[in-house]
Amino acid sequence: MTRKIRVSALLTVCALAVSLFSACGKSNNDGGASSASTSPSASPSTSASASPSDAPKKDVTLQFWTISLSPNFDDYINGRIKKFEEANPGVTVKWTDLPYDAMESKLLASIAGGNAPDVVNLNTGMTMTLAGKNALVDMNKEATDEQRSIYFENLYNSAKLGDSVYAFPWYYGLSAFIYNKDLYEKAGLDPNSPPKTMEELKQQAVTIKEKTGKYGFVPSYNPPADLYFSGVPMISDDKKKMIINTPEALEWVKWNKALFDEKVVPKEALSADANYATDKYQGGQIATLTTGAQFLSRVKTNAKKVYDNTLVAPMPTMKSGKYHAGLMNLVVPTASKNHTEAIALANFMTNDESQLEFCKIVNILPSTKKAAADPFFTQAGDDPESKVKVIVAQEAAQAQDFTLGVKDEGKILEPLWKNWQKMLLGQMTPEDYLSQSEAQAQKLLDEVNAAG
Numbered sequence: 001m002t003r004k005i006r007v008s009a010l011l012t013v014c015a016l017a018v019s020l021f022s023a024c025g026k027s028n029n030d031g032g033a034s035s036a037s038t039s040p041s042a043s044p045s046t047s048a049s050a051s052p053s054d055a056p057k058k059d060v061t062l063q064f065w066t067i068s069l070s071p072n073f074d075d076y077i078n079g080r081i082k083k084f085e086e087a088n089p090g091v092t093v094k095w096t097d098l099p100y101d102a103m104e105s106k107l108l109a110s111i112a113g114g115n116a117p118d119v120v121n122l123n124t125g126m127t128m129t130l131a132g133k134n135a136l137v138d139m140n141k142e143a144t145d146e147q148r149s150i151y152f153e154n155l156y157n158s159a160k161l162g163d164s165v166y167a168f169p170w171y172y173g174l175s176a177f178i179y180n181k182d183l184y185e186k187a188g189l190d191p192n193s194p195p196k197t198m199e200e201l202k203q204q205a206v207t208i209k210e211k212t213g214k215y216g217f218v219p220s221y222n223p224p225a226d227l228y229f230s231g232v233p234m235i236s237d238d239k240k241k242m243i244i245n246t247p248e249a250l251e252w253v254k255w256n257k258a259l260f261d262e263k264v265v266p267k268e269a270l271s272a273d274a275n276y277a278t279d280k281y282q283g284g285q286i287a288t289l290t291t292g293a294q295f296l297s298r299v300k301t302n303a304k305k306v307y308d309n310t311l312v313a314p315m316p317t318m319k320s321g322k323y324h325a326g327l328m329n330l331v332v333p334t335a336s337k338n339h340t341e342a343i344a345l346a347n348f349m350t351n352d353e354s355q356l357e358f359c360k361i362v363n364i365l366p367s368t369k370k371a372a373a374d375p376f377f378t379q380a381g382d383d384p385e386s387k388v389k390v391i392v393a394q395e396a397a398q399a400q401d402f403t404l405g406v407k408d409e410g411k412i413l414e415p416l417w418k419n420w421q422k423m424l425l426g427q428m429t430p431e432d433y434l435s436q437s438e439a440q441a442q443k444l445l446d447e448v449n450a451a452g
Helices: 002-009 011-022 074-087 100-112 124-132 153-159 181-186 198-212 223-229 247-261 267-271 276-282 293-302 304-308 339-349 352-361 384-398 409-424 430-451
Strands: 060-067 091-098 119-123 176-180 288-291 310-313 328-331
Touching: 060 100, 060 339, 074 091, 074 339, 074 352, 091 100, 091 339, 100 119, 100 124, 119 124, 119 339, 124 153, 124 328, 124 409, 153 328, 153 384, 176 181, 176 384, 181 198, 198 247, 223 247, 223 409, 247 409, 247 430, 267 276, 276 288, 276 293, 276 304, 288 293, 293 304, 293 310, 293 384, 304 310, 310 384, 328 339, 409 430
Parallel strands: 060 091, 060 119
Antiparallel strands: 119 328, 176 288, 176 310
16 A cells, blocks of 8 residues: 555656657767766856866776666767767776666666766766765865856756755756646636645635535655755764654644544545546546656547646645755766766756757756756647646756665555555554654664764
8 A cells, every 4th residue: 555655656767768668760860969067157167076177087987876777768869979989088987877776786786896987877876875885976165166157056956965956956856736627627726826825725626526526636746855845954964863743744734634533634545546536537546646747648549529628737835945856966976986987977968958859859857057948948829748748848947856865764664655545544643654664764763873
């Protein structure tokens, strides 16, 4: 049951992976490459260890590792590598693609064996685990101002630990608010006034249930991230104390409990699979859907009448006003022997041109400000799919990934997942959920910190 909640909560991330695996891997060579040491918006670097004036080495071979991008994106990755090599004579890039589950263990083994790769694709959780081991280059110290300046600040700071940042952000996905115009009108609601906050979402769902007998929405749970974006610190700055049981947390937990107790949301969704909400929406049984454009295309294929009656809007915001983005990053291990060239490659693969080209191949979002402002993301057609692309790109400036920034993060957060369903089903109170989850997470954190 817990796993099913987790699957539902990670719907967007899974959908992104499915999109990546299924999209065609065509190449789109539409621009020149950036140099390892220059870019159009160059400004002097304050870094002494990797200044823009550092002369690139000759006959350097960079090992570049990614997660599950081959074979579907071979043409794209190889095309970008070729452009980087052309712009940086003497630098050769060797690309290796690994399965998601194999990345962390192989990376740690290679570092321990003295054969560390130079640029590695990691999610934020793995990034922070390795950062805690001092295994990654601090981009705030070794990258240039010019290299750091291209990203959305919130996304760049997703890999922040203290005053250091250990990655360049790469690609991610966000959801939009998708809703059935006909059901809104039958409920007496104005379809031109979708909810802007979670509380407005709840009130509209209550009205829809009362007037039509249909459910207003299906929650997609991620208790740790939801609490964080509700204003809960989650962990102290020194990473020694869990901070979960707060007034903000209790307000959020009680809000969710009330949805179930008042039958505003379907209880069966708690044990349903990841397709439940989409299936119900395209069947006209639920008024709204919170997901990305990739699932809207399923509605278009399976239920054209519902699709033609669909409107889209930005996601209702939580207390922080931010949206949760499950990021993929590029990092440089400290064990790399070629920091300057490796940082340049990581920056090149995540720059405006590279990300825009990638986004035109597969349904993902760029982490750079200039790429997100491209007409591809700002000019929508009349169809819902096209409009969703623009909406989620506009949400990018408020996007951020969530992480505790400690080793074994998933294990430490497990009590929040395990106890969530018990709380919703009335087997523990919201107060007990928070106090017990915090105590259990603290015990696990203490064990992790003691192990070093």
